[in-house]
Amino acid sequence: MEETFCYQYPRPAVTTDCVVFGFDGQEINVLLVERGSEPFKGKFALPGGFLEPNETLEECAQRELLEETGIDSINLRQFAVFSDLERDPRTRVISVMFYGLLAPKAMESDSIKSGSDAVSLKWLKLEHAMNNTSLAFDHKEAIVKAKEALALSLNREPVAFELLDQTFTIKQLQIIYETLLNIEFDRANFHKKMVGHPSATLKAKPTGRKKNSGVITDTGTVMKNTKHKPAKFYTFDSEKYSKLMEQKDFYFGF
Amino acid sequence: MEETFCYQYPRPAVTTDCVVFGFDGQEINVLLVERGSEPFKGKFALPGGFLEPNETLEECAQRELLEETGIDSINLRQFAVFSDLERDPRTRVISVMFYGLLAPKAMESDSIKSGSDAVSLKWLKLEHAMNNTSLAFDHKEAIVKAKEALALSLNREPVAFELLDQTFTIKQLQIIYETLLNIEFDRANFHKKMVGHPSATLKAKPTGRKKNSGVITDTGTVMKNTKHKPAKFYTFDSEKYSKLMEQKDFYFGF
DNA sequence: ACAAAAGTGTTTGGAATACACCCATGC
DNA sequence: GCATGGGTGTATTCCAAACACTTTTGT
Numbered sequence: 001m002e003e004t005f006c007y008q009y010p011r012p013a014v015t016t017d018c019v020v021f022g023f024d025g026q027e028i029n030v031l032l033v034e035r036g037s038e039p040f041k042g043k044f045a046l047p048g049g050f051l052e053p054n055e056t057l058e059e060c061a062q063r064e065l066l067e068e069t070g071i072d073s074i075n076l077r078q079f080a081v082f083s084d085l086e087r088d089p090r091t092r093v094i095s096v097m098f099y100g101l102l103a104p105k106a107m108e109s110d111s112i113k114s115g116s117d118a119v120s121l122k123w124l125k126l127e128h129a130m131n132n133t134s135l136a137f138d139h140k141e142a143i144v145k146a147k148e149a150l151a152l153s154l155n156r157e158p159v160a161f162e163l164l165d166q167t168f169t170i171k172q173l174q175i176i177y178e179t180l181l182n183i184e185f186d187r188a189n190f191h192k193k194m195v196g197h198p199s200a201t202l203k204a205k206p207t208g209r210k211k212n213s214g215v216i217t218d219t220g221t222v223m224k225n226t227k228h229k230p231a232k233f234y235t236f237d238s239e240k241y242s243k244l245m246e247q248k249d250f251y252f253g254f
Numbered sequence: 255m256e257e258t259f260c261y262q263y264p265r266p267a268v269t270t271d272c273v274v275f276g277f278d279g280q281e282i283n284v285l286l287v288e289r290g291s292e293p294f295k296g297k298f299a300l301p302g303g304f305l306e307p308n309e310t311l312e313e314c315a316q317r318e319l320l321e322e323t324g325i326d327s328i329n330l331r332q333f334a335v336f337s338d339l340e341r342d343p344r345t346r347v348i349s350v351m352f353y354g355l356l357a358p359k360a361m362e363s364d365s366i367k368s369g370s371d372a373v374s375l376k377w378l379k380l381e382h383a384m385n386n387t388s389l390a391f392d393h394k395e396a397i398v399k400a401k402e403a404l405a406l407s408l409n410r411e412p413v414a415f416e417l418l419d420q421t422f423t424i425k426q427l428q429i430i431y432e433t434l435l436n437i438e439f440d441r442a443n444f445h446k447k448m449v450g451h452p453s454a455t456l457k458a459k460p461t462g463r464k465k466n467s468g469v470i471t472d473t474g475t476v477m478k479n480t481k482h483k484p485a486k487f488y489t490f491d492s493e494k495y496s497k498l499m500e501q502k503d504f505y506f507g508f
Numbered sequence: 509a510c511a512a513a514a515g516t517g518t519t520t521g522g523a524a525t526a527c528a529c530c531c532a533t534g535c
Numbered sequence: 536g537c538a539t540g541g542g543t544g545t546a547t548t549c550c551a552a553a554c555a556c557t558t559t560t561g562t
Contacts, residue, residue, distance in 0.1 A: 011265040057337040083311040228513040229559035482540040483532035
């Protein structure tokens with residue numbers, strides 16, 4: 001069956017690709033798949049594939065991700081379109097790029113495995129992925145851009161918590177912010193920003209409106225088997241976050 | 255000549271569309287072109303058109319804008335891709351959206367005129383464009399999204415000044431910020447944020463490092479024929495802005 | 509006891525807010 | 536003179552940075 005599809009004007013092929021960031025508790029990683037066919041056979045690339053006629057770009061990205069990596073129900077955000085003429089040696093291809101986030105448990109889940117094409121999967125440290133010149137296509141630049149896009153939304157939305165399990169330590173949260181923003185934060189101040197000012201500011205004066213703007217709360221449980229004082233586990237309080245966002249002067253970011 | 259282009263797999267048609275914001279000194283407008291052919295013949299739409307095989311998306315957007323409106327050398331930023339299955343009645347079309355900015359002088363320039371297709375041009379107030387249900391395709395939503403994207407970059411980059419001539423009044427700058435962010439600012443405080451703290455804060459104490467973070471400077475000229483105290487003209491000091499941006503704690507936004 | 513990492517407190521200057529006041533123009 | 540809108544000053548409040556101190560674990 002040598003079926004062909006003909007049009008009055010030339011059309012580019014359209015693909016979607018996904019940058020999946022996974023946090024393992026220590027650092028941020030990027031999911032890559034080994035290519036089983038040319039071009040770039042044997043090289044690692046972002047999961048993705050060609051748009052089908054009956055699906056939107058978002059649906060295409062979800063479908064390709066499920067087929068190639070087993071990842072289901074992940075929130076994908078579109079962040080760029082790559083359209084250089086020579087970016088694919090086969091034919092003219094423009095690619096719409098998405099990124100998604102996985103928390104430690106989801107990242108280490110058994111359901112993430114290579115798809116039917118029997119290509120292999122690999123998690124690469126974000127830092128290394130951004131400098132890896134052997135990635136297929138322009139996927140290295142895609143990863144760099146995805147990180148930038150993620151860093152921007154970090155200052156407008158509580159996306160960091162999509163990289164964390166239900167409960168997490170402040171240290172983990174801080175690693176995410178520091179990695180993405182390329183900034184080092186003072187531990188004490190970061191704590192106050194996230195949890196809220198515990199006593200000092202609150203007992204000051206009950207005159208003006210107070211903004212104890214903490215968006216994470218203590219769960220009561222602590223980490224086990226640490227070589228030092230055990231870290232508390234916290235959770236993201238989305239209701240509190242929503243309330244704070246309604247205030248026009250609330251800014252959640254750095 | 256009934257030339258056709260055939261491929262092994264189905265491909266969508268790809269277009270670019272541009273949301274051109276123009277500031278006339280009083281308010282922000284959006285440039286629309288009247289469609290000369292079906293679908294949506296006679297309706298107003300964003301300037302744009304089909305991607306050609308030998309150009310990138312950016313080049314396509316620039317070319318279509320020049321062809322249809324005469325606008326040349328404008329900085330275009332990609333902000334979304336629309337891919338709903340039914341967004342174009344003819345065939346499957348996905349559209350990559352860009353926005354660009356024009357200052358009063360450029361907006362009123364004679365070189366902006368309808369292109370070869372003899373379709374007419376129209377500037378619509380941004381406020382009206384965002385509520386205009388008779389626009390072609392999904393272009394109303396595109397305008398809304400473009401405004402949101404522009405509002406976001408307003409807090410990271412000095413894009414507001416691309417909507418202003420070389421010299422401008424603080425009032426004009428404030429209108430732009432207020433329109434895009436849907437916030438009303440205190441006149442005096444807005445002034446200080448942009449120009450810098452003139453005396454009060456500076457003469458306070460010469461102990462710590464001072465941050466007289468003004469990014470616009472007085473030009474010496476003033477507005478003529480006003481019914482009140484004439485407003486000064488200011489310019490954006492890009493060098494000062496760059497220096498401030500190098501400081502890690504500098505935030506230019508609201 | 510010590511090291512290491514988590515958590516808390518305190519001081520301080522800068523910045524945002526709210527608002528009062530002064531200035532320059534046309535009428 | 537007055538109205539109008541531009542420009543400046545200032546007190547208050549609040550946040551964020553810097554940094555010292557305390558707590559809890561393992562060795």
